[in-house]
Amino acid sequence: MNWIESLTKAIDYIEQHLTDAIDADELSRQVYSSSAHFQLIFHIVMGLTVGEYIRNRRLSLAAQDLLRSGEKIKDIAARYQYDSQEGFSKAFTRFHGIPPSKASQDNVKFFHPLTINISIQGGFIMAKTNRFMDDFYWNDMDAGKYAKLSPAKKHQRIVTWALKARGQNPLVFDSVSAWILDDAEWTADKLAENEQILLHGVLARFKEQNAKLRTWLKELEPSGVVNAAVFTALDRFDRELSGDLRDAGPTADVSLKAVVGQMFTRFSVMRERDTRRLIAGNQTGAFGTDNQGFVGYINFLENSDAAVQWALFMPGVVAKQQKRFSVASFEYRKMPAMRFIGQESEWNKKKKRPFLDRDATFRTLDTLSNYKSGFDYDVCFTHHYGKDVDIERNHDFWGRFFQADTPVPEGFVHFDFVPESDDKAGAPYLSQFAFAVFKGNMKAMHASRGYDLNAMYDVTRNIMLGQGVNIPYPAKYWTAEVFLDGYGNWSTALMFSADLEN
Numbered sequence: 475m476n477w478i479e480s481l482t483k484a485i486d487y488i489e490q491h492l493t494d495a496i497d498a499d500e501l502s503r504q505v506y507s508s509s510a511h512f513q514l515i516f517h518i519v520m521g522l523t524v525g526e527y528i529r530n531r532r533l534s535l536a537a538q539d540l541l542r543s544g545e546k547i548k549d550i551a552a553r554y555q556y557d558s559q560e561g562f563s564k565a566f567t568r569f570h571g572i573p574p575s576k577a578s579q580d581n582v583k584f585f586h587p588l589t590i591n592i593s594i595q596g597g598f599i600m601a602k603t604n605r606f607m608d609d610f611y612w613n614d615m616d617a618g619k620y621a622k623l624s625p626a627k628k629h630q631r632i633v634t635w636a637l638k639a640r641g642q643n644p645l646v647f648d649s650v651s652a653w654i655l656d657d658a659e660w661t662a663d664k665l666a667e668n669e670q671i672l673l674h675g676v677l678a679r680f681k682e683q684n685a686k687l688r689t690w691l692k693e694l695e696p697s698g699v700v701n702a703a704v705f706t707a708l709d710r711f712d713r714e715l716s717g718d719l720r721d722a723g724p725t726a727d728v729s730l731k732a733v734v735g736q737m738f739t740r741f742s743v744m745r746e747r748d749t750r751r752l753i754a755g756n757q758t759g760a761f762g763t764d765n766q767g768f769v770g771y772i773n774f775l776e777n778s779d780a781a782v783q784w785a786l787f788m789p790g791v792v793a794k795q796q797k798r799f800s801v802a803s804f805e806y807r808k809m810p811a812m813r814f815i816g817q818e819s820e821w822n823k824k825k826k827r828p829f830l831d832r833d834a835t836f837r838t839l840d841t842l843s844n845y846k847s848g849f850d851y852d853v854c855f856t857h858h859y860g861k862d863v864d865i866e867r868n869h870d871f872w873g874r875f876f877q878a879d880t881p882v883p884e885g886f887v888h889f890d891f892v893p894e895s896d897d898k899a900g901a902p903y904l905s906q907f908a909f910a911v912f913k914g915n916m917k918a919m920h921a922s923r924g925y926d927l928n929a930m931y932d933v934t935r936n937i938m939l940g941q942g943v944n945i946p947y948p949a950k951y952w953t954a955e956v957f958l959d960g961y962g963n964w965s966t967a968l969m970f971s972a973d974l975e976n
Contacts, residue, residue: 480505481519484512485588488524492532493553498524520588521674530585533569536562537582540574547574571688571712581709583681583716605653605671609646611639613683615690625697632690636786639779647776650676654754654772660745669741677715680779684708684715687782703942704785710942711778719774721976734771781942788940795925795933799914804937806974809905812847813880814855814889815839816873832961835872838883845880852961853969855889857952860900872961895973899949908943908970909956910934916964930955930968944973 487504488496501524502512517523522530532554539550551562566574570582613635620628650672653659660668688708691700710721717738719731733752736743743749755770816839819830836852852874858866871887882888891905912919912930925932931953938945945951956967 480507480512481516484516484524488528488531489587492528492535493555495555496528521670521678527588529565530569531587533566534583534585536566536574537570537577538584540577541579541582550574567692568685568689571685571708583712604675606646606650606676607679609642609649610676610679611635611642612679613639613687615686625694626699628690629694629697629699632687633787633790636783640783640787643779644776647772647779648757651754651757651770651772654744654750655747657747660750662745665742665744668744673738673741677775680775681712681715684712684782701785701789701940703940704782706942707778707781707785711775711782714771714774714778719771730769730771737771781939784936784939785942788936792933792936792940795929795936796914797929798918799912799929801910801933801937802913803909803911804934805909806943806972807849807907807909808893808974809847809849809875809891809907810893811878812849812875812891812905813878813882814853814871814873814875814891815842815880815882815886816853816855816871816888817886819854819870819872830872832872836874836961838886839874841883842874842876842880845876847875847877849875851967852957853954854957854965855952855954857889857903858948860898860949860951862948894975895946895950903952904946904950904971904973906972906974908934908938908972909967910937910970911958911967913966916966919966920964930965931970934968934970938970938972944976946971946973 484501484505487501498513499509502509505512507515513524516527520527536550536554539545539553540547547563548559551559554562556562556565563574566577570577572581613632615631615635620631623631654672688705691704694700695702713719713721717734719734730752733743733749737749737753744753751770753771755773817830817835852872855871855873856868858868871889873886875891878890880888890902892902893905895904896902910930910933912933919930920928922928926935935945950971950973952971954969955965956969957963957965958967
């Protein structure tokens, strides 16, 4: 009996006895092999141990039984050979990321039975299946090692990891994209090995990390140190790691979603360069923010990895950024359709700053008082016409928001805002936004040193990132400085575009 037949027979035996006690020695006897040799071959070929495979299959089936039958947890635990409900619940939580009592069709995982077909007959070298595994910055926090630390110190260890991962992982995702686009790496004889590298290596390792993170953070949650948004970010990341792009919104077109689904069910589609182009996307640089052109599957994974890290460390960053000023209020608004009307600041080359006769601009806008929108402050509206900042510079317009279809005075421009996206870049923009009001030292609020743009912008954006709110950059991205006391005074508030539906 050759090793393909042996492994196939072993898997069949396991599947038939998942509700029975499975003895490793008996399993090896079924395939006429010594226990040690069989378990070694199984691990090399399948990428996981016999015990891990049995556990993954039992916990997958247990979740399905739990959802279908409504049986008691202790009965399902006993069926799948767990000595106690407590032991089963811990294993279930580690695998699915949620306890049995919270299981639903949308949040449980399913580990399919392994099959062997002709695509892996060429074999593969385990060292190569570890490609990229040493490059990502993984969270390998040992729960036992840090058991004596306070919840705050344990959480800080995780935050420190998140900061380091954010600095390291974007370039590794770029390397994965480059590898996927390298035709020489995707010849027919390399498909099986590449499937192990991508699906059973990188993606599986992120799933494992997410499960551990969720377990640790749930244990710390009662202490009040955990930002609840991290669980939403982990849920989204897990879905995308399984090929589910439901959270991606219009950024992921139908063809990408279809190709991702095909890759998980029939990996041979990766022979096609067009398929790999959609999977790889574009490289995004050391900070994960470079112009992408279009967003591929790997870009979505990189963004979801970042979202988990942001949810962990951004609350601390925001607190440190507020020097001599603070956030007085913060809320999200979804307005009815409205229209911005204003005039663009022209660049004064001699004085090297924007110039506009704002007095004349707002005198004209005062004549439109019958068309108030309900958000009637003077603002400086900024956008890139739905393009990346590397392609289109900032454009600043002074004006106000009015009702939809308000007549536009001669010499003025307008941009429409609507509650729902039309899935196209640029106007009409979304009338959904974060609204942050600040108090404190005015110069500190508008300081630019140490900030990406200025203090109000950075704090507002970072609060949104920490809360896992989608910023629709670049297609529907815009911001507006708000002059609560009129344009002749300091701006003390900021509007920041949000997509509250995704």
